[in-house]
Amino acid sequence: GTPECTHLLASQKVFEKELGACGSDGDCVLETMTKRSFALRDIEEHQQAPLEAAALQRFAGGAIFQNPGHKSAPLLQRIQRGMDIYPLPHMALPNGNTLVWGFQPHNATVQSLVVVNHQGAVQLLGAVDGIYLGLPKDKTLPELDANARITLFVRDPQALAQNLPALRAWAAASILGFNVDCGGADAARCRAAEAIPVPILAYRLSCPQKVPGKALVNRCPLPLPAVSGNVSPGLFWQ
Structure with a gap:
Protein backbone atom coordinates (compact mmCIF):
# COMPACT_ATOMS: atom_id res chain seq x y z
CA GLY A 1 0.00 0.00 0.00
CA THR A 2 0.89 3.67 0.04
CA PRO A 3 3.19 5.15 2.71
CA GLU A 4 0.12 6.73 4.32
CA CYS A 5 -1.61 3.34 4.64
CA THR A 6 1.55 1.73 6.00
CA HIS A 7 1.87 4.45 8.62
CA LEU A 8 -1.80 4.15 9.59
CA LEU A 9 -1.59 0.38 10.04
CA ALA A 10 1.63 0.64 12.05
CA SER A 11 0.16 3.29 14.36
CA GLN A 12 -2.96 1.16 14.85
CA LYS A 13 -0.82 -1.75 16.04
CA VAL A 14 0.93 0.53 18.52
CA PHE A 15 -2.44 1.76 19.78
CA GLU A 16 -3.76 -1.78 20.25
CA LYS A 17 -0.61 -2.76 22.14
CA GLU A 18 -0.88 0.26 24.44
CA LEU A 19 -4.59 -0.37 24.99
CA GLY A 20 -3.93 -4.00 25.88
CA ALA A 21 -1.27 -2.94 28.37
CA CYS A 22 -3.87 -0.88 30.23
CA GLY A 23 -5.67 -4.00 31.34
CA SER A 24 -8.58 -3.05 33.60
CA ASP A 25 -7.20 0.42 34.39
CA GLY A 26 -10.08 2.64 33.28
CA ASP A 27 -8.09 5.88 33.40
CA CYS A 28 -5.38 4.35 31.25
CA VAL A 29 -7.94 3.10 28.71
CA LEU A 30 -9.58 6.53 28.51
CA GLU A 31 -6.25 8.33 28.11
CA THR A 32 -5.05 5.90 25.42
CA MET A 33 -8.30 6.15 23.44
CA THR A 34 -8.30 9.95 23.66
CA LYS A 35 -4.74 10.04 22.40
CA ARG A 36 -5.70 7.80 19.48
CA SER A 37 -8.72 9.95 18.69
CA PHE A 38 -6.55 13.05 18.34
CA ALA A 39 -4.05 11.13 16.21
CA LEU A 40 -6.79 9.96 13.84
CA ARG A 41 -8.13 13.50 13.58
CA ASP A 42 -4.67 14.73 12.58
CA ILE A 43 -4.45 11.99 9.94
CA GLU A 44 -7.86 12.94 8.56
CA GLU A 45 -6.89 16.61 8.34
CA HIS A 46 -3.70 15.66 6.53
CA GLN A 47 -5.66 13.59 4.02
CA GLN A 48 -8.19 16.34 3.36
CA ALA A 49 -7.69 17.82 -0.08
CA PRO A 50 -6.77 21.54 -0.05
CA LEU A 51 -9.78 22.46 -2.18
CA GLU A 52 -12.64 24.69 -1.09
CA ALA A 53 -16.00 24.54 -2.82
CA ALA A 54 -16.18 28.34 -2.95
CA ALA A 55 -12.81 28.56 -4.72
CA LEU A 56 -13.91 25.99 -7.27
CA GLN A 57 -17.17 27.82 -7.90
CA ARG A 58 -15.42 31.18 -8.31
CA PHE A 59 -12.99 29.76 -10.84
CA ALA A 60 -15.60 27.96 -12.93
CA GLY A 61 -18.01 30.89 -12.74
CA THR A 98 -1.31 20.43 -5.65
CA LEU A 99 -3.32 18.23 -7.98
CA VAL A 100 -6.69 17.08 -6.63
CA TRP A 101 -8.78 14.53 -8.48
CA GLY A 102 -11.75 12.23 -8.20
CA PHE A 103 -14.28 10.25 -10.17
CA GLN A 104 -17.98 9.61 -10.47
CA PRO A 105 -19.13 6.82 -8.14
CA HIS A 106 -19.80 3.58 -10.02
CA ASN A 107 -18.38 5.14 -13.19
CA ALA A 108 -14.68 5.78 -12.71
CA THR A 109 -14.16 6.64 -16.38
CA VAL A 110 -15.77 10.02 -15.58
CA GLN A 111 -13.05 11.90 -13.71
CA SER A 112 -12.29 15.49 -12.82
CA LEU A 113 -9.15 17.21 -11.65
CA VAL A 114 -8.27 20.56 -10.11
CA VAL A 115 -4.87 22.17 -9.66
CA VAL A 116 -4.51 24.61 -6.76
CA ASN A 117 -1.53 26.67 -5.66
CA HIS A 118 -0.03 26.76 -2.17
CA GLN A 119 -2.67 29.29 -1.10
CA GLY A 120 -5.55 27.11 -2.27
CA ALA A 121 -6.35 29.27 -5.29
CA VAL A 122 -7.57 27.24 -8.27
CA GLN A 123 -5.23 27.35 -11.26
CA LEU A 124 -6.80 24.85 -13.63
CA LEU A 125 -9.80 22.55 -14.04
CA GLY A 126 -9.97 19.33 -16.00
CA ALA A 127 -12.77 17.08 -17.24
CA VAL A 128 -11.43 13.61 -18.00
CA ASP A 129 -13.35 10.98 -19.92
CA GLY A 130 -12.68 7.38 -20.83
CA ILE A 131 -9.04 6.86 -19.82
CA TYR A 132 -9.23 5.18 -16.39
CA LEU A 133 -7.76 1.66 -16.47
CA GLY A 134 -7.23 1.99 -20.20
CA LEU A 135 -4.29 -0.41 -19.94
CA PRO A 136 -5.39 -3.29 -17.69
CA LYS A 137 -2.67 -5.26 -15.97
CA ASP A 138 -3.20 -8.37 -18.09
CA LYS A 139 -3.24 -6.47 -21.40
CA THR A 140 -0.49 -5.19 -23.67
CA LEU A 141 -2.67 -2.98 -25.89
CA PRO A 142 -4.61 0.03 -24.59
CA GLU A 143 -8.39 -0.15 -24.27
CA LEU A 144 -9.34 3.50 -23.99
CA ASP A 145 -12.93 4.52 -24.70
CA ALA A 146 -13.68 5.89 -28.14
CA ASN A 147 -14.42 9.29 -26.56
CA ALA A 148 -11.31 9.32 -24.38
CA ARG A 149 -10.05 12.85 -23.82
CA ILE A 150 -8.82 15.33 -21.26
CA THR A 151 -10.32 18.81 -21.43
CA LEU A 152 -8.55 21.55 -19.50
CA PHE A 153 -9.88 24.96 -18.49
CA VAL A 154 -7.74 27.90 -17.38
CA ARG A 155 -8.03 31.62 -16.84
CA ASP A 156 -4.30 32.24 -17.23
CA PRO A 157 -2.78 30.31 -20.17
CA GLN A 158 0.49 30.13 -18.23
CA ALA A 159 -1.17 27.55 -16.00
CA LEU A 160 -1.07 25.13 -18.92
CA ALA A 161 2.69 25.39 -19.35
CA GLN A 162 3.28 25.17 -15.61
CA ASN A 163 1.19 22.04 -15.04
CA LEU A 164 1.03 20.12 -18.32
CA PRO A 165 3.97 17.75 -17.59
CA ALA A 166 2.36 16.67 -14.32
CA LEU A 167 -1.05 16.32 -15.95
CA ARG A 168 0.35 14.01 -18.61
CA ALA A 169 1.96 11.90 -15.90
CA TRP A 170 -1.34 11.84 -14.02
CA ALA A 171 -3.12 10.68 -17.18
CA ALA A 172 -0.68 7.76 -17.50
CA ALA A 173 -1.26 6.93 -13.83
CA SER A 174 -5.02 6.94 -14.39
CA ILE A 175 -4.63 4.66 -17.41
CA LEU A 176 -2.80 2.25 -15.09
CA GLY A 177 -5.32 2.55 -12.27
CA PHE A 178 -3.03 4.51 -9.90
CA ASN A 179 -1.54 1.32 -8.47
CA VAL A 180 1.84 0.78 -10.11
CA ASP A 181 5.41 1.25 -8.93
CA CYS A 182 7.09 2.98 -11.84
CA GLY A 183 10.49 2.73 -10.22
CA GLY A 184 10.31 -1.03 -9.83
CA ALA A 185 8.64 -4.00 -11.47
CA ASP A 186 6.06 -1.86 -13.27
CA ALA A 187 8.54 0.41 -15.05
CA ALA A 188 7.78 -1.05 -18.49
CA ARG A 189 4.01 -0.64 -18.02
CA CYS A 190 4.54 2.96 -16.96
CA ARG A 191 6.52 3.70 -20.10
CA ALA A 192 3.82 2.03 -22.18
CA ALA A 193 1.10 4.14 -20.55
CA GLU A 194 3.07 7.34 -21.08
CA ALA A 195 3.34 6.51 -24.77
CA ILE A 196 -0.44 6.19 -25.24
CA PRO A 197 -1.68 9.28 -27.12
CA VAL A 198 -4.50 10.80 -25.09
CA PRO A 199 -6.25 13.76 -26.76
CA ILE A 200 -5.88 16.90 -24.65
CA LEU A 201 -7.95 20.01 -25.37
CA ALA A 202 -7.68 23.34 -23.59
CA TYR A 203 -10.00 26.33 -23.28
CA ARG A 204 -9.78 29.79 -21.78
CA LEU A 205 -12.50 30.60 -19.26
CA SER A 206 -12.14 34.37 -19.61
CA CYS A 207 -13.69 34.12 -23.05
CA PRO A 208 -15.43 37.11 -24.72
CA GLN A 209 -19.01 36.16 -25.51
CA LYS A 210 -21.17 37.12 -28.46
CA VAL A 211 -24.32 36.74 -26.39
CA PRO A 212 -24.30 38.10 -22.79
CA GLY A 213 -24.87 35.36 -20.24
CA LYS A 214 -23.94 32.59 -22.66
CA ALA A 215 -20.40 31.83 -21.52
CA LEU A 216 -19.71 28.94 -23.89
CA VAL A 217 -16.01 28.25 -23.41
CA ASN A 218 -15.78 26.17 -26.60
CA ARG A 219 -15.45 29.49 -28.43
CA CYS A 220 -12.02 30.08 -26.90
CA PRO A 221 -9.72 27.11 -27.50
CA LEU A 222 -6.07 27.36 -26.51
CA PRO A 223 -3.08 25.68 -28.15
CA LEU A 224 -1.14 23.30 -25.96
CA PRO A 225 2.28 24.74 -25.16
CA ALA A 226 5.44 22.84 -25.96
CA VAL A 227 6.75 21.86 -22.55
CA SER A 228 9.40 19.61 -21.15
CA GLY A 229 9.48 17.96 -17.79
CA ASN A 230 10.01 14.54 -16.36
CA VAL A 231 7.21 13.74 -13.92
CA SER A 232 6.73 10.04 -13.24
CA PRO A 233 3.23 8.51 -13.21
CA GLY A 234 4.40 6.78 -10.04
CA LEU A 235 4.01 10.10 -8.23
CA PHE A 236 0.26 9.46 -8.17
CA TRP A 237 0.41 5.92 -6.81
CA GLN A 238 -2.51 5.34 -4.43
Missing part, protein backbone atom coordinates in the same frame (compact mmCIF):
# COMPACT_ATOMS: atom_id res chain seq x y z
CA GLY A 62 -20.97 30.59 -15.07
CA ALA A 63 -19.02 28.85 -17.81
CA ILE A 64 -20.92 26.49 -20.08
CA PHE A 65 -19.14 23.64 -21.82
CA GLN A 66 -20.29 21.38 -24.62
CA ASN A 67 -18.56 18.03 -24.72
CA PRO A 68 -18.61 16.51 -28.22
CA GLY A 69 -21.74 14.42 -28.62
CA HIS A 70 -23.41 15.91 -25.54
CA LYS A 71 -25.63 18.85 -24.73
CA SER A 72 -24.01 21.95 -23.29
CA ALA A 73 -23.99 22.07 -19.49
CA PRO A 74 -22.49 24.16 -16.67
CA LEU A 75 -18.79 23.42 -16.35
CA LEU A 76 -18.98 23.46 -12.55
CA GLN A 77 -21.61 20.73 -12.67
CA ARG A 78 -19.39 18.51 -14.82
CA ILE A 79 -16.36 19.02 -12.57
CA GLN A 80 -18.37 18.25 -9.45
CA ARG A 81 -19.82 15.12 -11.04
CA GLY A 82 -16.32 13.74 -11.52
CA MET A 83 -15.26 14.45 -7.93
CA ASP A 84 -18.13 12.94 -5.98
CA ILE A 85 -15.99 10.91 -3.56
CA TYR A 86 -14.46 11.49 -0.13
CA PRO A 87 -11.71 11.96 0.67
CA LEU A 88 -10.44 13.30 -2.63
CA PRO A 89 -7.02 11.98 -3.64
CA HIS A 90 -4.41 14.70 -3.98
CA MET A 91 -0.69 15.02 -4.54
CA ALA A 92 1.86 17.80 -4.26
CA LEU A 93 3.49 18.55 -7.61
CA PRO A 94 7.15 19.38 -8.24
CA ASN A 95 6.20 22.99 -9.07
CA GLY A 96 4.64 23.56 -5.64
CA ASN A 97 1.02 23.22 -6.76
